[in-house]
Amino acid sequence: MFDKLKSILEKVDAEYADIRHETKIETRIAFNGKELKEIGGNTTDGYVLRVLDRGGYSSIAFTDLDNQEKAVRTAIENAHLMSRFTEQPITFEKVDIITKEYTPDLAEDPRQISIDEKLALTNKYNDLVLSNDKIATTNINYLELVREKHFANTEGSAIREELVTNRISGLITSRDGNLIQNVRVAAGGSSGFSVLRNREAVFENKSRIATELLRAQPVQGGCYNVVLNQSLGGVFTHEAFGHFSEADIIENNRSMRDKMKLGTRMGCEKVNITDDPTMTGQLGHYRYDDEGVMARRTPLLKEGVLVGRLHSRRTAAAFGELVSGHTVAEDYRYAPIIRMGTIFIEPGDDTFEGLIDKLGSGYYLLDAKGGETSGENFTFGAQYGFVVKNGKIGEMVRDINISGNLYSTLANIIAISDDLKLSETGGCGKGQANIRSCYGTPHILINELIIGGS
Amino acid sequence: MDRLIESAKLHSDAFEIYKLDESRNTIEFEDGKLKDIESTIHAGVALRIIKDRRAGFAYTKNVSNNEALVLNAVDTIKGGVEAPYDFPHTKSVPTLNTYDAAIEDVTNTTIVDECRRINALMTSKVNGQINIDAGTSISGIKIRNSSGANLSTRTSYYAITISILYPESATGIERSLEFKKFEEVDDSFLNNLIDLYNRSEREINTAGGRMKILFMPEAMYTLIWRLQNAVSGESLYHGQSPLAGKLNTDIFSKQLSIIDNPIDDSRPGARAFDDEGVPCKELVIVDKGTLTNYYYDLFYAAKMKAKPNGRGFKTLRWNDDRISVKPVPTLTSLSIEPGATGFEQLIGSMQRGIIVCGALGAHSGNIPNGDFSIGLSPGLYVEGGQIVGRIKDAMIAGNIYSIMNRVIDIEDSLHPAYTGYYPAVLFDDINVATKS
Numbered sequence: 001m002f003d004k005l006k007s008i009l010e011k012v013d014a015e016y017a018d019i020r021h022e023t024k025i026e027t028r029i030a031f032n033g034k035e036l037k038e039i040g041g042n043t044t045d046g047y048v049l050r051v052l053d054r055g056g057y058s059s060i061a062f063t064d065l066d067n068q069e070k071a072v073r074t075a076i077e078n079a080h081l082m083s084r085f086t087e088q089p090i091t092f093e094k095v096d097i098i099t100k101e102y103t104p105d106l107a108e109d110p111r112q113i114s115i116d117e118k119l120a121l122t123n124k125y126n127d128l129v130l131s132n133d134k135i136a137t138t139n140i141n142y143l144e145l146v147r148e149k150h151f152a153n154t155e156g157s158a159i160r161e162e163l164v165t166n167r168i169s170g171l172i173t174s175r176d177g178n179l180i181q182n183v184r185v186a187a188g189g190s191s192g193f194s195v196l197r198n199r200e201a202v203f204e205n206k207s208r209i210a211t212e213l214l215r216a217q218p219v220q221g222g223c224y225n226v227v228l229n230q231s232l233g234g235v236f237t238h239e240a241f242g243h244f245s246e247a248d249i250i251e252n253n254r255s256m257r258d259k260m261k262l263g264t265r266m267g268c269e270k271v272n273i274t275d276d277p278t279m280t281g282q283l284g285h286y287r288y289d290d291e292g293v294m295a296r297r298t299p300l301l302k303e304g305v306l307v308g309r310l311h312s313r314r315t316a317a318a319f320g321e322l323v324s325g326h327t328v329a330e331d332y333r334y335a336p337i338i339r340m341g342t343i344f345i346e347p348g349d350d351t352f353e354g355l356i357d358k359l360g361s362g363y364y365l366l367d368a369k370g371g372e373t374s375g376e377n378f379t380f381g382a383q384y385g386f387v388v389k390n391g392k393i394g395e396m397v398r399d400i401n402i403s404g405n406l407y408s409t410l411a412n413i414i415a416i417s418d419d420l421k422l423s424e425t426g427g428c429g430k431g432q433a434n435i436r437s438c439y440g441t442p443h444i445l446i447n448e449l450i451i452g453g454s
Numbered sequence: 455m456d457r458l459i460e461s462a463k464l465h466s467d468a469f470e471i472y473k474l475d476e477s478r479n480t481i482e483f484e485d486g487k488l489k490d491i492e493s494t495i496h497a498g499v500a501l502r503i504i505k506d507r508r509a510g511f512a513y514t515k516n517v518s519n520n521e522a523l524v525l526n527a528v529d530t531i532k533g534g535v536e537a538p539y540d541f542p543h544t545k546s547v548p549t550l551n552t553y554d555a556a557i558e559d560v561t562n563t564t565i566v567d568e569c570r571r572i573n574a575l576m577t578s579k580v581n582g583q584i585n586i587d588a589g590t591s592i593s594g595i596k597i598r599n600s601s602g603a604n605l606s607t608r609t610s611y612y613a614i615t616i617s618i619l620y621p622e623s624a625t626g627i628e629r630s631l632e633f634k635k636f637e638e639v640d641d642s643f644l645n646n647l648i649d650l651y652n653r654s655e656r657e658i659n660t661a662g663g664r665m666k667i668l669f670m671p672e673a674m675y676t677l678i679w680r681l682q683n684a685v686s687g688e689s690l691y692h693g694q695s696p697l698a699g700k701l702n703t704d705i706f707s708k709q710l711s712i713i714d715n716p717i718d719d720s721r722p723g724a725r726a727f728d729d730e731g732v733p734c735k736e737l738v739i740v741d742k743g744t745l746t747n748y749y750y751d752l753f754y755a756a757k758m759k760a761k762p763n764g765r766g767f768k769t770l771r772w773n774d775d776r777i778s779v780k781p782v783p784t785l786t787s788l789s790i791e792p793g794a795t796g797f798e799q800l801i802g803s804m805q806r807g808i809i810v811c812g813a814l815g816a817h818s819g820n821i822p823n824g825d826f827s828i829g830l831s832p833g834l835y836v837e838g839g840q841i842v843g844r845i846k847d848a849m850i851a852g853n854i855y856s857i858m859n860r861v862i863d864i865e866d867s868l869h870p871a872y873t874g875y876y877p878a879v880l881f882d883d884i885n886v887a888t889k890s
Contacts, residue, residue, distance in 0.1 A: 026778070029533075032688075032692060033692050035536065036533060036534060036535050036536075037535060038511070038533075038535060038780065039530055039533030039534075039535060040510070040511060040512065040526070040527075040529065040530030040533060041526070041530075042512055042513055042514070042526065042778065043514075044498070044513070044514060044515040044516070044778070045515065045516065046496070046515055057490075058490075058491045058492070058493070059492055059493070060492070060493040060494065060495070061492075061493075061494045061495070061496070062494070062495045062496070063495070063496050063497055063498070063515040063516075064495070064497060064515075067495050070495065071493075071495065074493050075493070077562075078491040078493060078562060081491060081562055081563055081566060082488055082490075082491055085487075085488040085566060085570070086487070086488060087487060115533070119533065136692070136693045136694055137692040137693055137694055173692075173694050173822060175693065175694065178696050179823065180694055180696065180820070180822040180823040181820060181823065182820065182822060218825075221662070221827075221849065221851055221885055221886075221887035222662075222887055223887070223888070223889045251484075251489075252484030252485045252487055252489060252585075253484070253485065253583065253619070253624050254485060254583060255583075255619075255621060255622040255623060255624070256624050259622075333494065333496065333775065335492060369818045369819075370815065370817050370818030371815065371818065372814045372815050372816075372817070372818070372829075373814070374624065374625050374812060374814055374829075374831040375619070375623050375624025375625040375831070376623065376624060376625075377625055377814060377829055377831050377847075378814065378829070379814035379815030379818070379828060379829030379831075379849070380815060380818060381815060381818030381819060381827075398820070399819065399820055399825050399827060399851075400827070401815050401818060401819060401827035401828065401829075401849065401851070403814065403815070403828075403829035403847070403848075403849045404847065405847055408847075448889065450847055450848070450849050450887050450888065450889060451849070451887065452827030452828065452829075452849035452850065452851035452887055453827065453851050453885065453887065
């Protein structure tokens with residue numbers, strides 16, 4: 001494969017070029033209620049060529065090698081077009097030349113497990129949920145995704161890496177008359193198939209919560225102090241803070257770039273946020289990113305002060321900061337963009353019970369139900385929550401969405417517990433999907449969050 | 455394709471071949487700077503087969519390896535996925551004007567020049583930062599099946615989205631246009647955008663409570679997603695639709711009519727047949743507040759003993775790789791029938807209220823139940839019939855089966871937005887939560 005990639009690179013008359021070939025092997029099993037809706041696997045592949053020349057940069061994705069001449073020509077033309085209108089010529093930060101292969105250790109390689117066994121396990125968890133008579137239906141899916149990547153560039157790097165992800169996840173829907181409720185359920189990771197075994201408790205727990213939500217009251221809209229659990233705190237960290245640590249998000253936004261200057265105080269001294277794709281066994285682990293840079297642990301917020309940023313080679317050069325190895329593509333259909341790997345708030349010195357006690361009155365909110373940012377504003381959903389009165393957790397509430405502003409919310413994190421937990425499944429939709437986007441926090445206490453409600 | 459057909463025939467009782475080729479160019483301007491030019495040239499084939507009423511499915515981007523594709527589809531039959539449908543015997547479909555050859559001559563230089571022109575014009579009139587995304591795509595679909603359908607369509611598309619960001623913020627006013635070929639954006643469109651921005655630049659803190667809410671077309675998908683979910687054959691079959699058994703009953707205000715019309719080729723992306731080869735036609739979902747139709751693909755039509763109505767499309771909300779997914783019930787060309795009131799008159803009729811120009815978190819509420827709870831990004835604050843600024847830190851929440859019965863008025867024109875073409879719609883009595 002490297003010979004093939006190098007032969008394409010030889011056709012590129014430019015200062016720099018790189019090419020990535022990926023084979024993507026997907027296995028999917030899908031249940032909708034009791035019915036099996038999908039089972040099987042597919043293998044596809046394609047190429048992404050990137051060109052840097054005369055201060056301009058461009059990329060092209062193609063699937064058919066017969067299109068390679070056209071792809072090379074188009075990428076060069078577009079790079080030259082870019083160069084005509086770029087105020088500052090684009091350059092790439094210098095990085096080490098790497099010629100390595102990396103295959104992460106797996107506790108059971110899912111490729112060695114039969115499709116029958118995968119079906120049986122998915123079916124078992126699905127049946128477990130459906131055995132609850134208040135559950136109207138399920139969408140429970142097995143997904144296994146293997147990316148076999150070959151990367152080469154004109155500087156001499158040649159890297160092969162495999163990324164293997166598997167999960168059993170989906171939606172559980174409960175119903176009582178006209179009232180319909182749902183919760184998400186997930187088990188998985190990038191550490192091998194064994195993470196999916198013996199997870200009955202996860203599915204039983206979420207099935208129980210889905211039915212309890214039928215008796216819960218809708219949350220009352222307003223401004224409240226809240227404790228977020230690890231999943232919800234993780235989505236907050238990813239959505240509200242993490243995206244603004246991605247240099248490509250802020251590079252051309254004057255005000256955001258000003259607000260996100262390194263050295264700026266953004267939170268209280270208790271808040272430390274780090275992104276670390278190098279943590280083996282975690283969902284977000286990889287060794288080399290999709291522009292051939294070795295991933296590195298990147299502290300972002302230290303004692304409340306902004307100390308780092310996630311970069312591509314291009315943005316590292318433009319910002320004059322260190323390259324971090326965070327440039328990742330969904331698959332062969334896309335040029336890589338800057339993504340979080342494993343982002344988390346580091347553990348504090350409080351306990352969960354201590355946080356509830358400090359909260360006094362407010363809400364304890366649990367488990368993420370999707371989130372979105374627009375600029376410094378964010379909104380994300382919680383699957384369920386509890387009223388907290390006088391430091392005691394009370395009745396369950398439903399229909400919870402939270403909204404806030406990054407800067408005021410970070411400043412309002414007043415306590416952090418010691419129980420960090422990272423997500424087993426992820427999904428970030430910044431232009432491309434990233435199912436290995438991993439996040440987590442300990443429990444966190446935040447003052448003055450807006451909760452929408454009728 | 456003939457060799458693939460022969461191979462599929464050998465291994466199945468029935469087959470369907472779906473072939474897609476697509477090329478795209480996207481150009482991104484941020485703050486007047488050309489940020490990125492990306493191109494894509496992709497092709498692929500998906501194969502569905504039926505054997506003994508069991509379904510097999512496979513796809514590939516390596517279009518020359520027919521045998522492997524067929525064997526892969528055959529292999530999936532062993533799983534036992536039910537196929538209660540037959541592939542349609544579609545002989546003829548309406549001829550639609552979906553492709554304008556002029557798109558072939560549009561260069562990235564032309565689009566870059568247009569973005570620069572717009573940026574120069576707007577920069578002199580607003581304080582905010584201008585961002586522009588523009589791009590072209592050309593796609594071709596061919597469907598052949600064992601029932602004799604042999605269909606093809608070619609689509610050309612040019613779209614441009616212009617945003618003006620508020621100072622000290624990354625939130626702003628945004629609007630899109632789409633065409634079948636490259637067209638310059640006219641000045642009146644840009645001036646309307648500039649005017650809306652300039653009137654809303656001031657940030658305002660105000661108390662929450664129940665008030666009038668004007669949903670702009672760009673935020674309408676918040677409500678439409680919940681309706682789409684409820685009238686889908688998939689939701690009906692799985693017992694998760696609050697609209698099951700409610701055909702011909704009044705569900706919304708009589709002012710609301712909601713239509714899906716894929717064969718309207720005055721808009722780009724029209725389709726004469728769906729991704730299963732079933733002919734498309736206009737489908738009225740809500741007629742003057744009355745629920746009139748559900749929508750189906752082949753699978754759920756068979757399950758619900760209904761007639762398929764050409765709504766099986768290879769789309770998933772978070773997956774744009776059409777080759778890799780099977781068709782599911784989908785509404786592709788929705789619109790809300792416009793009213794008779796101009797946009798400015800709508801604003802003038804609001805004593806106190808909010809204009810929702812963008813929604814945050816529309817996907818994260820309880821969609822099957824019709825509930826929504828969204829951040830405003832941005833929400834423009836109206837007092838005494840005038841936009842007086844944009845509201846800081848606010849959310850609105852409600853349920854579509856309640857608020858869509860409280861329509862006050864509807865704008866007299868349609869605008870392209872995510873999921874369809876919509877007017878602005880003014881609703882009464884929606885709860886707003888703020889920090890104040």
